[in-house]
Amino acid sequence: MLSVNNIVKQYAAHRALDDVSLTVEQGKIFGLLGPNGAGKTSLIRIITQITAPDSGEVIFNGQRLNSNHISRIGYLPEERGLYKKMEIGEQVLYLARLKGLSMAEATKRVKYWFEKLEMGSWWNKKVEDLSKGMQQKVQFVVTVLHQPELIILDEPFSGFDPVNAEIIKNEILELNRQGATFIFSTHRMESVEELCDSIALIHRSRKILDGAVEDIKEQYRNNTYWVEYEGDYNTELPSGIFDILYKDIKRGKTTLKVQLKEGQTSNQLLSVLLPVVNIQRLDEVIPTMNDIFIDKVKTKD
Amino acid sequence: MNKILLIIQREYLSRVKKKSFIVMTLTTPMIIAGFYGMMIYFSLQGIKGSSNKIAVVNNNKTLTEKLISSKNATYTYVNKSLPQMKAELAKTGYDYVLYLPGFSLDAPSGIQLLGTKQAGMSLNSRVADDIGNAIRNQKLKQSGLAQKDLDNLKSSVDIDIKKIGETGKEEDSSAGASTIIAYAGGILMFLFILMYGIQVMRGVIEEKTNRIIEVMISSVKPFQLMMGKIIGIALVGLTQFILWIVLTGIISTAVLKIYAGKTGITETSVSAALQQQNKDKMIKEATDKSPVGNIQKSLANLDLTKIITLFLFFFLGGYLFYSALYAAIGSAVDSETETQQFMFPVMMPLLLGYTLSLSVVTNDPYGNIAFWLSVIPFTSPIAMMVRLPYGVPDWQLALSMVLLILGFIGTVWVASRIYRVGILMYGKKTSLKEMIKWFTYKN
CATH class of the missing domain: 3.40.190.10 (Periplasmic binding protein-like II)
Structure with missing residues (x-):
């Protein structure tokens, strides 16, 4: 759907993007991650054609990115804004028509969305009279109204209360089911885990990690387990197949974090533990995106 | 094109619907009519004689x-x-x-x-x-x-100035009228540019202060946005101006009627008094050389349709051109407070054009300076207005008009480029190299 090839973007004294390449597949939700100032926004601005790269190219549906693609992309910038003095209904219609919708079509869709997100009574209100969360909702509608094939959301959940965040999340998933591709730039790793199919991690202007979320997690599995059992902490544990990374004993319960040695499996762990202790829990420690993020960024520093 | 129209529509309607616009548009004619009423009152006092x-x-x-x-x-x-x-x-x-x-x-x-x-x-x-x-x-x-010698001492000199056309036919000159038109046009343009140029500039900053700039730029080209804004806001200015003229006319007539009815003074005597006053003022403001009759005569001599058409063209052209310059300022800055320093440099060429037009061009309407002033877009709107009644070769007229249009479009283009570079720098110093790169960037 979208491939970014060897993009370089240089500002006066600062290289914002250094030979960044990535591919976003049709119908997927793609997470663009990275610490502040990594170059995410610069990359998004290149995809939305607000700026142009110094070198490299962006291919959209097999064509080199050009101005005809503008109406097929929806962009929710991190820096939110609407015309403060303008009435909501009028404003959304205007922005939709700028994207190329006819008046009739725009009206129909705005009505649909306003009803769907329970914004019907806002039509004649001015933006400055709305709360921040309400403005965010309006902005989300503006972004998706023209049914773009590619929707780019920069920190879409900031400013939303949990209820509205859930509503927006569901809308994103529904649009995705209907075929829209998403690029999702965020710091909130839990939403990445919930939503994203694949990610790219940008740090210091370079891409340092990319791939499907499942694959990356798989890659970062290191045969570590949480074990919880009842019994005396003095109980001698059979050693040899694992190392204990962490141990905690509370109210007669022992919690262990163990890393299995090369070639060992959880079943083998169970088989050595079962004769000695009363096992209550055994979990594989799967690294969260948060852990991976921090780990990658720190090791690069 | 369609998008430009949409932007024009929004810029126009959102301003015209504002309370401040409506209030200003309605109250100003009342104030003008009030002055007018006072003028009537005082001039009548003058007639009745204190x-x-x-x-x-x-x-x-x-x-x-x-x-x-x-x-x-x-x-x-x-x-x-x-x-x-x-x-x-x-x-x-x-x-x-x-x-x-x-x-x-x-x-x-x-x-x-x-x-x-x-x-x-x-x-x-x-x-x-x-x-x-x-x-x-x-x-x-x-x-x-003797007494009759004394009476004879007063004399009024009136020279008929005629131009000999290409065919050798005499044509009445209209230098006096042209000066008045140029004066009036110049003042009008100053007023317009001062009042509405700043609005254009504010309008251009609007997207930045409302932080909607990224949404806009990811929907339309900066050139479309600029063009739409300039034309939209220029139309607001014209609307307000025309409404002012119409409303002032209506209110003044009404005031005149009421006043005349109350005092029992016939309307004609009032308007005669006013006319006298206006004429006096006009002479003072315009040329003190030409007696009133001559001005009217020479006005009548001009090819009025052509003059009015060209006048409107150069007026609108100049107005749009300078609005585009203001837009360029607006696109270079982040907030209104930074704009002050740029105001004067923009007004300078207009001021220069105005003074030079009324001195050099009126003295030597066919000279080199007159030619250049009436061709360069910065000064041509006024200089051409002054030159027009003296007769300007068609090719010069065409050149001037084309350059004014190109100048306008070019300025809008430059403004939109500055705008684009301006947004993206986010506090970073805009280097000349970067600017040039942006200017040459092709989509």
């Missing part, structure tokens, strides 16, 4: 020439002594007593103007002038001139 009746006590045997009465001062010679008049002044119905003692005509002194009220400055100088004139006339008569 006339002063002055009793003249003449003790001067050498000054036989009588003081000539005027609207503001009527002189009546009385055969009473000064102390008598002083005592009886209130009863006699005179406002003042003018006492002329025996002085030599070469050194008039000791003259007194007495009244229950103190005479004002204007009456004082009026009387002094009248006495001076009387003395002058008497001296002239003493040197042998």
Whole structure:
């Protein structure tokens, strides 16, 4: 759907993007991650054609990115804004028509969305009279109204209360089911885990990690387990197949974090533990995106 | 194109619907009409005459020439002594007593103007002038001139200026009229650019302060946004101006009717008084050389349709061109406070064009300076207006018009480029190299 090839973007004294390449597949939700100032926004601005790269190219549906693609992309910038003095209904219609919708079509869709997100009574209100969360909702509608094939959301959940965040999340998933591709730039790793199919991690202007979320997690599995059992902490544990990374004993319960040695499996762990202790829990420690993020960024520093 | 129209529509409607616009548009004509009403009032006061009746006590045997009465001062010679008049002044119905003692005509002194009220400055100088004139006339008569010679001294010189056309046919010149048009056009343009150029600039900053710039730029090209904004806001200016003229006309007529009805003064006398005043003003403001009749005559001589069409073209062209310059300022800055320093440099060329047009171009309408001034877009709107009535070759006219249009579009383009670079720098210094790169960037 979208491939970014060897993009370089240089500002006066600062290289914002250094030979960044990535591919976003049709119908997927793609997470663009990275610490502040990594170059995410610069990359998004290149995809939305607000700026142009110094070198490299962006291919959209097999064509080199050009101005005809503008109406097929929806962009929710991190820096939110609407015309403060303008009435909501009028404003959304205007922005939709700028994207190329006819008046009739725009009206129909705005009505649909306003009803769907329970914004019907806002039509004649001015933006400055709305709360921040309400403005965010309006902005989300503006972004998706023209049914773009590619929707780019920069920190879409900031400013939303949990209820509205859930509503927006569901809308994103529904649009995705209907075929829209998403690029999702965020710091909130839990939403990445919930939503994203694949990610790219940008740090210091370079891409340092990319791939499907499942694959990356798989890659970062290191045969570590949480074990919880009842019994005396003095109980001698059979050693040899694992190392204990962490141990905690509370109210007669022992919690262990163990890393299995090369070639060992959880079943083998169970088989050595079962004769000695009363096992209550055994979990594989799967690294969260948060852990991976921090780990990658720190090791690069 | 369609997007530009949409932007024009929004920029126009969102401004015209504003309360401040409606209030301004409605109240200004009232204020103007109010001034107009005051003018009527005062000029009527002038007609009815706050006339002063002055009793003249003449003790001067050498000054036989009588003081000539005027609207503001009527002189009546009385055969009473000064102390008598002083005592009886209130009863006699005179406002003042003018006492002329025996002085030599070469050194008039000791003259007194007495009244229950103190005479004002204007009456004082009026009387002094009248006495001076009387003395002058008497001296002239003493040197042998008759009354009819005195009357003959006043003469009005009126030169008919004609241009010889290519065919050798005489054409009436219209230099006076053109100067008036140029003056009026220049002032109008100044007003417009000052009032609405700044609005264009503010409008361009609007997207930045509302932080909607990224959404806009990811929907439309900066050029479309700029063009739409400039034209939209320019139309707001024109709307307001036309409404002002129409409303002022309506309100003034109404005020005139009411006033005339109340005071029993016929409308014609009021308007005659006003006309007189307007004419006086026009002459003062415009050329003090051309008498009124000549101006009207030369106005009539111009090919009015052509003049008006070209006038409108250059007016709109200049207005749009300068609006685009203001837009360029707006796109270079982040907030309105930063704009102040740029205001004057933008007004400079207009000012220069204005002064040069009215001095150099009127003196030498076919010279090199006149040519360049009327071709370069910064000054052409005014300079061409001045040159037009002298006759401008078609190719120069065409060149000037094309350059003005190109200048406008070019400025909008430059403004949109600055805008684009301006947004993206986010506090980073905009280097010249980066600017050039942006200017040459092709989509």
